[in-house]
Amino acid sequence: NAGVTQTPKFRVLKTGQSMTLLCAQDMNHEYMYWYRQDPGMGLRLIHYSVGEGTTAKGEVPDGYNVSRLKKQNFLLGLESAAPSQTSVYFCASMPPGAATWRAFFGQGTRLTVV
Amino acid sequence: AQSVSQHNHHVILSEAASLELGCNYSYGGTVNLFWYVQYPGQHLQLLLKYFSGDPLVKGIKGFEAEFIKSKFSFNLRKPSVQWSDTAEYFCAVNMGADGLTFGKGTHLIIQP
Numbered sequence: 001n002a003g004v005t006q007t008p009k010f011r012v013l014k015t016g017q018s019m020t021l022l023c024a025q026d027m028n029h030e031y032m033y034w035y036r037q038d039p040g041m042g043l044r045l046i047h048y049s050v051g052e053g054t055t056a057k058g059e060v061p062d063g064y065n066v067s068r069l070k071k072q073n074f075l076l077g078l079e080s081a082a083p084s085q086t087s088v089y090f091c092a093s094m095p096p097g098a099a100t101w102r103a104f105f106g107q108g109t110r111l112t113v114v
Numbered sequence: 115a116q117s118v119s120q121h122n123h124h125v126i127l128s129e130a131a132s133l134e135l136g137c138n139y140s141y142g143g144t145v146n147l148f149w150y151v152q153y154p155g156q157h158l159q160l161l162l163k164y165f166s167g168d169p170l171v172k173g174i175k176g177f178e179a180e181f182i183k184s185k186f187s188f189n190l191r192k193p194s195v196q197w198s199d200t201a202e203y204f205c206a207v208n209m210g211a212d213g214l215t216f217g218k219g220t221h222l223i224i225q226p
Contacts, residue, residue, distance in 0.1 A: 033213045040123070042204060042218040043158075050211045058213065090157065096211070102148065103214055105158045 003027065006091050006106035013081040013113045021076040021109050023091030031094040032074035033058075033103065034066060036087040043090065049074055081113045116141035116207050120217035127195055128225050135190040135220050137205030147188040148206040148214065149179055158204065164188065175199070200224045 007022045023032065030051050035043040045058030047066040055066045063085060065077045074093075078085060088110050092103040121136035139145060149161040162173025169181040179190045188205060202221050206214040 031211050031213070035216075040218060042216040043214075044216075045213050048211075048213050056212070092213075094211075094213075102160055102163055103208075105150075107157045 004091055004093055004104050004106040006089075006109050008109060009107065010110050011112070013078070013111065015081060015083060015113060017081050019078050019081065019111075021078075021089055021091075021111075023074045023076070023093075023106060024072055025074075025091075025093040025104070026072065027093060027095070027104065028071070029093035029104070030071075030096045032068065033092040033094070034064070034074065034076045035090045035092065036060065036085075037090060037108075038087050046076065046089075078111075081111075083113045085111065086113045087111060116145070116209060116215050118205050118207055118215055118217035120203075120205055120220050122220050123218065124221045124223070126223045126225060129197055130194050133190070133192040133195050133199075133222070135203055135205075135222070137188045137190065137217060138186050139188070139205075139207045139215075140186065141207065141209060143209065146208040147179075147181060148208065149173065149177070149188075149190050150204045150206060150216075152202045152204065152219075154201070161190070161203075195222075195224050197224045197226050 004025045033048040034046040049055045049068040052071040067075045091106040094103045117140040119138045147164040150158040164171045164181045172178045202219045205217040208214045
């Protein structure tokens with residue numbers, strides 16, 4: 001039982017390059033999230049999805065796009081990377097139903113934009 | 115929109131000292147409350163959560179938290195900390211499908 005898996009774990013990009021981060025969960029969760037973690041800022045929500053084929057903006061969506069073509073996968077794309085996007089990115093998934101709400105997190109992707 | 119405030123950004127304690135980390139949230143309705151811990155180089159792990167019922171909740175590793183609705187608070191406590199508790203601690207709230215709102219975190223250092 002892998003839980004939430006993020007690919008890749010580390011990446012260095014040059015300014016202007018594009019890339020896609022993959023988040024995969026095997027728990028059949030409806031809800032999936034992408035956060036970025038920066039020192040002194042906590043975790044901030046980039047985008048989220050409440051089901052296959054749906055996405056919504058979070059607190060800091062600019063410069064990112066997402067897709068949820070399959071229920072188990074949630075992709076985060078950087079169209080044209082900027083140094084301000086240097087961060088650690090965490091994916092999370094959550095089952096529906098108020099009684100069981102808790103988020104399961106992936107191991108994180110450390111991205112450096114030079 | 116809800117917000118979460120963690121009062122202490124850095125806390126340094128000696129082993130066996132008691133710990134209390136403050137957390138306040140801004141939303142007046144029904145919320146679900148969480149404390150997560152992140153050990154160095156690792157992902158977030160759930161310490162404990164409150165949904166309803168007994169406002170004193172017990173989590174893993176000897177941690178507990180008390181929900182005080184009138185104060186909009188959910189403070190984390192541990193009676194005697196260990197060196198292995200060195201980590202970053204995040205308070206978070208959730209009202210629905212739009213995810214968790216996190217505080218900025220408290221970096222806890224336990225000195226042997």
